[in-house]
Amino acid sequence: MQKTINCATFRKMVLAGAKALENNRAKVDALNVFPVPDGDTGTNMSLTMQSAVKELSSSASNTFPEVCDLVSRGALKGARGNSGVILSQIFRGICSVLRASKPEVDTKTFAKALEQGTKVAYNAVSIPKEGTILTVVRMMSEFAVKNAGKMRDYEVFIPAVIEEGDRALAKTPELLPVLKKAGVVDSGGVGLMTIMRGFLSALMGEEIVSDVPTDAGTAVNPDDVFGDNSDIINMDLGDIQFAYCTEFFVINLKKSTTLADIDKLRENLMNIGDSVICIGDLEMIKVHVHTNSPGVALTYALELGELDRPKIENMLEQNRLLKAKIAAEKKDQGMLAICAGQGIADIFKDLFVDRVIEGGQTMNPSASDIATAVQKINADNVFVFPNNKNIILAAEQAKALVENRTIHVIPTKNIPQGFAAALAFSPDASAEENKTNMIHALDNVKAGQVTHAVRTTNVNGFHIKEGDIIGLDDKKILAKSNNIDDAVLTLLDKLKEDYHEVITLYYGEGVSEEDAAALTEKVQEAFPDCDVDYHSGGQPVYYYLLSLE
Numbered sequence: 402m403q404k405t406i407n408c409a410t411f412r413k414m415v416l417a418g419a420k421a422l423e424n425n426r427a428k429v430d431a432l433n434v435f436p437v438p439d440g441d442t443g444t445n446m447s448l449t450m451q452s453a454v455k456e457l458s459s460s461a462s463n464t465f466p467e468v469c470d471l472v473s474r475g476a477l478k479g480a481r482g483n484s485g486v487i488l489s490q491i492f493r494g495i496c497s498v499l500r501a502s503k504p505e506v507d508t509k510t511f512a513k514a515l516e517q518g519t520k521v522a523y524n525a526v527s528i529p530k531e532g533t534i535l536t537v538v539r540m541m542s543e544f545a546v547k548n549a550g551k552m553r554d555y556e557v558f559i560p561a562v563i564e565e566g567d568r569a570l571a572k573t574p575e576l577l578p579v580l581k582k583a584g585v586v587d588s589g590g591v592g593l594m595t596i597m598r599g600f601l602s603a604l605m606g607e608e609i610v611s612d613v614p615t616d617a618g619t620a621v622n623p624d625d626v627f628g629d630n631s632d633i634i635n636m637d638l639g640d641i642q643f644a645y646c647t648e649f650f651v652i653n654l655k656k657s658t659t660l661a662d663i664d665k666l667r668e669n670l671m672n673i674g675d676s677v678i679c680i681g682d683l684e685m686i687k688v689h690v691h692t693n694s695p696g697v698a699l700t701y702a703l704e705l706g707e708l709d710r711p712k713i714e715n716m717l718e719q720n721r722l723l724k725a726k727i728a729a730e731k732k733d734q735g736m737l738a739i740c741a742g743q744g745i746a747d748i749f750k751d752l753f754v755d756r757v758i759e760g761g762q763t764m765n766p767s768a769s770d771i772a773t774a775v776q777k778i779n780a781d782n783v784f785v786f787p788n789n790k791n792i793i794l795a796a797e798q799a800k801a802l803v804e805n806r807t808i809h810v811i812p813t814k815n816i817p818q819g820f821a822a823a824l825a826f827s828p829d830a831s832a833e834e835n836k837t838n839m840i841h842a843l844d845n846v847k848a849g850q851v852t853h854a855v856r857t858t859n860v861n862g863f864h865i866k867e868g869d870i871i872g873l874d875d876k877k878i879l880a881k882s883n884n885i886d887d888a889v890l891t892l893l894d895k896l897k898e899d900y901h902e903v904i905t906l907y908y909g910e911g912v913s914e915e916d917a918a919a920l921t922e923k924v925q926e927a928f929p930d931c932d933v934d935y936h937s938g939g940q941p942v943y944y945y946l947l948s949l950e
Contacts, residue, residue, distance in 0.1 A: 403555045405505035408463045423447045457475060508549040509549040515545050522534075555604055559601050646712075652685050660683065670690045673690070673693075674690045849879070853871065
């Protein structure tokens with residue numbers, strides 16, 4: 402009987418859960434409600450887990466505080482899409498309990514961890530919706546807390562929790578009508594249950610090997626070069642505890658050197674600095690350390706062998722020079738847009754958006770991706786346009802990863818709303834005034850998308866067959882046809898209001914300019930009271946993005 406688990410077992414559970422999800426992510430993707438080619442719940446959740454695994458694999462620690470911090474931080478940094486963000490918060494809550502626990506965790510403590518994971522996940526969503534992954538984790542945690550006292554054996558407890566999760570998953574179509582109409586259960590819930598089954602596999606002794614490579618497991622090539630350490634733009638001088646970035650190889654190791662000596666070198670370096678990397682074998686060792694005593698670091702290494710390609714950089718001086726340059730260029734406000742398609746990106750740049758990162762229906766950037774892009778905009782306030790409802794949560798989570806910047810997330814759900822927000826920006830207005838004007842601008846534009854169905858289903862009152870051309874807004878399918886032009890015209894007819902004066906078509910990859918021009922003429926004829934124009938968007942998945950203003 403297994404009445405407790407230790408940190409090593411928890412590490413295996415995380416790895417097994419990530420592996421199980423990766424193996425089944427295509428099945429989870431296929432459960433997306435809308436039959437458009439953007440099924441990405443499984444992919445987003447898997448990438449979030451793989452980020453946690455990568456962070457976890459960077460350390461060999463088997464103590465709960467360190468392992469839990471790595472898992473929590475890795476999941477947050479890699480969180481993609483709504484499903485990924487919620488999953489990262491579930492793990493954040495679980496880890497907050499386990500990191501403070503005893504070396505051996507019983508089922509009662511694990512139940513409390515699952516309960517905390519539920520609370521943190523619900524708090525991460527402004528309007529929690531039942532019939533989703535949230536319902537599944539909540540019902541599992543409630544069951545776990547209620548029954549952990551009488552289920553002290555993990556091999557009984559976890560299967561019972563999974564059984565309750567399956568019951569919760571089966572209820573999701575009843576709680577969320579759109580799932581019932583589509584004839585599917587919640588894809589995020591399926592992803593979570595896949596992870597839980599991975600947990601069980603680890604507990605039952607099945608060996609799961611992670612596909613994510615680790616630095617420690619990578620052979621060092623003598624021709625390798627050190628990475629660039631110049632990207633310290635956002636580092637305050639007062640935050641630099643260790644001034645010198647010291648790097649070198651140890652080669653031609655002495656015959657008396659052992660693997661234990663390499664471990665000892667790593668310990669010595671950790672005592673004189675931070676950011677320590679000490680990897681290799683008895684053939685060669687690569688060392689990186691930030692320290693105030695580079696000479697001491699070199700002396701330690703000389704006890705093991707010869708030094709090769711030593712490099713010492715003064716990070717304080719680098720920081721002073723960069724800070725001086727940045728101070729002269731820094732502005733109060735900047736803008737970041739997320740989109741797919743070179744044409745769309747070019748339009749945002751023409752609207753003076755400072756930086757554009759790739760993302761959209763089929764590839765949601767992570768919170769870490771967004772935070773990194775924000776940090777590269779030299780402004781105190783940065784307005785972020787997600788331009789997709791599935792990216793808004795990740796943009797909000799990026800706030801926790803950014804230093805020396807204030808992120809203002811403008812909840813743009815589509816590209817036309819992003820354009821409207823960018824047009825509303827005034828460099829002479831305050832950040833709060835711009836934020837207010839941008840949010841109000843979203844109400845002045847309607848948007849639609851035209852794509853093709855990737856499976857047969859019944860949804861929104863339509864019988865959709867694979868290959869049908871479908872038109873939709875941000876909420877539901879409004880039109881279907883067997884050709885693109887008819888779908889566009891029907892969708893515009895459903896979207897257009899009397900006050901609309903301008904219709905713009907952005908054609909995607911695979912649509913020729915000639916076809917777009919011909920369709921524009923048809924639209925102008927059908928809606929003579931509007932000015933109609935078209936532009937190359939180059940976006941994947943969608944033949945056309947439509948804007949009505």
